[in-house]
Amino acid sequence: MDEEELSEVRRSELVRSNIIILDVIKKSLTQTLNNRGRLEPNVNFAQEDSIEHFHIDGSTMIMLNQPSSINYIEMELYDWNFSYYIEVSIDKYSWFRVIDHSNYDCRSTQRLWINRIYVRYIRIVGTKNTLNKTFTFKILKVMYNTDKLHLVEIKNGLVAPKYNVALPSMDATVIKGIPNWIIYRMEKSLEKIQNNILYDDYKNFLFDRGYTYHEVNLGCIEVQLAQPYVLSSMRILLYDRHKYTYGYTVHVSVNHKDWDMIIDKSNKSCRSWQSLQFEQRLVVYIRITGVQSSDTDRTFNLKYLEAPDQVSLDSIIKKPWKSMLSLLNRK
Known part of the structure; x- marks a missing residue:
């Protein structure tokens, strides 16, 4: 009761x-309840032996050793794409939803930032798995994280990062696109071959690792981020060793079903670095499609992708947060 x-x-x-x-x-x-609890920056409460897990009503509840202030939860998802939400409570009766990824595709390690909140219980509820009907995860961190706090903007469980999230170390992955044959000569790791455009080896022009491509009017290059991020910029490097030029478009999605075009350079002759600015929105998938190419093989060749754009980020006037309702309703 x-x-x-x-x-x-x-x-x-x-x-x-x-x-x-x-x-x-x-x-x-x-x-009057005495809401005294601990505030210990950068201490991972999930490592404590006293943390307990309970399975209730199709969800998992985590009980911390004592009430604590937290702003960061990190967990690892298994198998395939998942959707989920996370609620927290101090008394196990009144619950507050801090993360709602019910309608977004999420994979691998989830790095979840929330506004600082005082909690004792954490409830994690899986809502979708594209592989089967199970929701399998492992809690890695529960903490008040200050290490990168200055590099994120947090609003209703949605994060606008100032650092590059399109990295293999951030669990981004290339899901469509063909690695150039040069990469196979340079790399033995299948992961590095697949995700070559997400590594920054472009800085070493003496060690040309090639690029990822697709034929014009046939296919595309797609990157999936580990979780939804609020983005308003990205940067790409087109492969132009032979001064090739390209026309292309960029679409984004949160569920791989509904796509928005954010960049249209299909009638341009583009080469080398492309700094792309667009209206702030949630992004999980990035699709880059070559429309025209001066390459004799009629291929669109991409060497590098980062999101958000790290070069122009500091010079861009920060846009105010748009209505969360408009962001959540955006398909």
Whole structure:
């Protein structure tokens, strides 16, 4: 019974002891709770032996050793793409949703920033798995994180990062595109071959690792981020060793079904670095499609991608947060 239900219990003359019990209940409901808890920056509470997990109503509840202030949860997802939400509570009765990724595709390690909140219980609920009906994860960190706090903007569980999230170390991955044959000569790791455009080897022009491509009017290059991020810029490097020029478009999506075009340079002759600015929005998938190419093989060749754009980020006037409702309703 919660506090509201307890307060509605009626006294009965049939049972003498319940009069004393109800006096105690009444007193407890009028007392002010002492919300003292720990604030320990950069201490991972999930490593403690005393943390407990419970499976309830198709979800998993985590109980911290004691009430604590947190702003960061990190967990690893298994198998395929998942959707989920996370709620927190101090008393296990009143729950507050801090993360809602119910409609977004998420994979691998989830680095979840929230506004600082005082919690004892954390409830994680899986809503979708594209592979099967299970939701499998492992909690890695629960903490008040200050290390990169200055590099993120947080609003309703959505994060606008100032650092590059299109990195293999951030669990981004290339899901469409053909690695150039040169890469196979330079690399033995299948992961590095697949994700070559997400590594910064472009800086060493003496060690040409090639590029990823697709034929014009056939296919595209797609990158999936580990989780939804609010982005307003990205930067790409077109392969132009032979002064090739390209026309292309860029689409983004959060579910791989509904796509928005954010860049249209299909009628341009583009080469080398491309700094791309667009209206702030949630992004999980990035699709780059070559429309025209001066390459004799009629291929669109991409050497590098980063998001957000790290070069122009400091010079861009920060845009105010748009309505979260408009962002969440955007397909």
